[in-house]
Amino acid sequence: MSEKAVLIARVTRCSTRSFVGASRLPEADVPTFGSFCKARAQRGQSEVIGLIYDIRIEDDEMARQIAIAADPSQEQLADNRVSRLIPIEISCLAVGYSSQDGYAYALPPQPPMTLDDVFALSRDEVMAFTQSMDFVPLVFSAPGLPADELLAACLRYSAEVRPQSEQRAFLVEAGRVCARQLAGDVARLDRLVRNLAP
Amino acid sequence: MSLDIPQLIPQLQGMAQSAAEQAAELERLLPKAEQALDSCAMIEAQELMDKILRAGSRWRGARPTDESINTIFPPPELPDSFTVIGADGSQIFTDRHALALYFLINIGSIVVAHGSGEAPLVASHPELFYEQQDLYPEMMGLISSALVSGKRDAAEMAELARLSESARSQPTLALLDNGLLLWITTQELDQPTAQVEIIKSDYLRGMQAIRDTGAALGGYIDRPRTSNVLRLLHLAELPLEAINDETLRVHPYQHLTDRMLFARRLPPGHRSSRFELLPSNQDFSRAGHSIQFFYLHTGTQDQIARVEVPGWVAENSKLLDLTHAGILEECRVTGMPYVLARAHELAVVSQSDRQALERALNTLLLERGIRSEISQKELAKRWVRSGQRPSRRSSLP
Structure with a gap:
């Protein structure tokens, strides 16, 4: 049975290389660093695949008011922890796009548009997208990102969505791809490979 | 930004100067108004009632209740556990420039079980109206914003009633972020009467349902600008034979508000005596829900709120105390009832x-x-x- 797509944000600003989305979500639905998402582009002809590299909890006056109160009630604290939607901003690196021909591991022809929905990629979609590791060079070449930590998190998660029997082979192959990218920097490669270990 | 602020600076300076002068004048009037409150409390009840009757049905003053008008009441004890429910509504009005003709009402609500330590129950119920009978009631053209607002008010009351039913087991306070008199019934607007009657009937049915559950009901008005009590003070100062539309219209306290008066009288947490609201109270009275109000110092930064309650809350000391103390507890952290701030957040359509x-x-x-x-x-x-x-x-x- 296919999973229901989880709306995690709406696009607020974007470029071909990356996009940023904002939303208010329950804590359980806040996406994780290194997970994949998708946003509609080209009037629905394609979907940009994003890799979440930053999650910010935005300013919230109500939470601040309760934080500084002398003696907030347990119910108010619980409300803010459990029920209130958390205002978040997520930043996503474009690592590919999907079209009728399948996935392409390159920058998309067009970015998503303002207020387009951003959905989390389902486990099946993550498995399908990471059948190829061709998105890895795009992560390494993105300036100003914690590329090693981002890749480690993303590859670990991509392994977890696979059957147990395939996880080790997937991570070994991921290590090989990273080794090719970091051939001249053994110390960095060593750190990254250690982070890949489950 | 398209507003040319530098161009407005001279006008802003004039506005600030005028506000300062007005504040000084009001400060001068307030001791007189306080004195008038105490004097009015000394007048025989029958004498005051005669004056109120003489003022007629169009007079918009407050009528005293069984509580002396200058008495103040300290915060009552709260039960160890009690429930507070808040509901608020938001809407999208019909817009002929939009993609299609429709209107939307979204009701946000929250139920806080004080003393449980548990996260409140929250809900948001949107409803879309797009059928011809919704959009063109009584064939009188596109539905007005006033009617949509009336439907929203009735939906808020219905939501409070629904939630009060599920909280029957312990003392419960249901709160609205507004006065309890249905706004659309207080307006002399050219509205389809049958539609207003339907809305009023739904609203009153909701009030009755809340009453039947044993819950208290309150309407919370932040920063009220009303002057019903000051009108009463002016009326009390007039000789009976001098009372007419002209002498009632112009009075010495007309730029003051009741809030300013009671800000000088009420210590934190205390409430004023109760007053009955005149004159737009007849339909509600006939249905057993005459509206009374009091002013309350919410305990934060000299905030004076106006709280409206039905007579069946006002005249039941347990329900009245729960309303008084429950609102204070709700205001303790957020300065206004927490449930209302949250219900608004759950309702608002951005x-x-x-x-x-x-x-x-x-x-x-x-x-x-x-x-x-x-x-x-x-x-x-x-x-x-x-x-x-x-x-x-x-x-x-």
Whole structure:
């Protein structure tokens, strides 16, 4: 049975290389660093695949008011922890796009548009997208990102969505791809490979 | 930003100067008003009632109740556990420039079980109205904003009633972020009467349902600008034979508000005595829900709120105390009832929500072969909203 797509944000600003989305979500639905998402582009002809590299909890006056109160009630604290939607901003690196021909591991022809929905990629979609590791060079070449930590998190998660029997082979192959990218920097490669270990 | 602030500076200076002068004048009047409150409390009840009767049905003053009008009441004890429910509504009005004709009402609500330590129950119930009978009630043209607001008010009361039913087991306070008199019934508007009657009937049914559960009901008005009590003080100062429309219309306290008066009288947490609201109370009285009100110092930064309660709460000391103490507890952290702040948050329909709704609608229309577009005017407004640039307009000399 296919999973229901989880709306995690709406696009607020974007470029071909990356996009940023904002939303208010329950804590359980806040996406994780290194997970994949998708946003509609080209009037629905394609979907940009994003890799979440930053999650910010935005300013919230109500939470601040309760934080500084002398003696907030347990119910108010619980409300803010459990029920209130958390205002978040997520930043996503474009690592590919999907079209009728399948996935392409390159920058998309067009970015998503303002207020387009951003959905989390389902486990099946993550498995399908990471059948190829061709998105890895795009992560390494993105300036100003914690590329090693981002890749480690993303590859670990991509392994977890696979059957147990395939996880080790997937991570070994991921290590090989990273080794090719970091051939001249053994110390960095060593750190990254250690982070890949489950 | 298109507003030319530098051009407005001289006017802003004038406005600030005027506000300072007015504040000094009001400060001078307040001791007189306080004195009038104490004097009015000394007048025989029958004498005051005679004056109120003479003022007639159009007079918008307050009628005293069984509590002496200058008495103040300290915060009552709270039960160890009690429930507070808040509901608030938001709407999208019909818009002829939009993708399609519809209106939407969204009701946010929250139930806080004080003393449980548990997270409150929260809900948001949106309802879309698009059928011809919704849009064109009584064939009198497109539904007005006032009628949509009336429907929203009735939906808020219905939600409080629904939630009060599920909280029967312990003391419960249901709160609205507004006065309890249905706004649309207080307006002399050219509205389809049958529609107003339906809304009023739904609203009163909700009030009755809350009463039947044993819960208290209160309407919370933040920063009220009313002066019903000051009108009473002026009336009390007039000789009976001098009472007429002209002498009632102009009075020495007309730029003061009851809030200013009671800000000087009420210590934190205390409430004023109760008053009955005149004159727009007849329908509610007939249905057993005459409205009374009191002023309450909410305990934070000299905040004086007006709290409206039905007679069946006002005259039941347990329910009245729960309303008084429950509101204070709710205001302790947020300065206004927490449940109302949260209900508003759950109800509010933002501009981006509206755009998302219309995108979804557009997709569904296209799937059915209907190509619909917003008007050119609305489109142009969105262009400038999405990328406002500094104006190049030069200021007039």
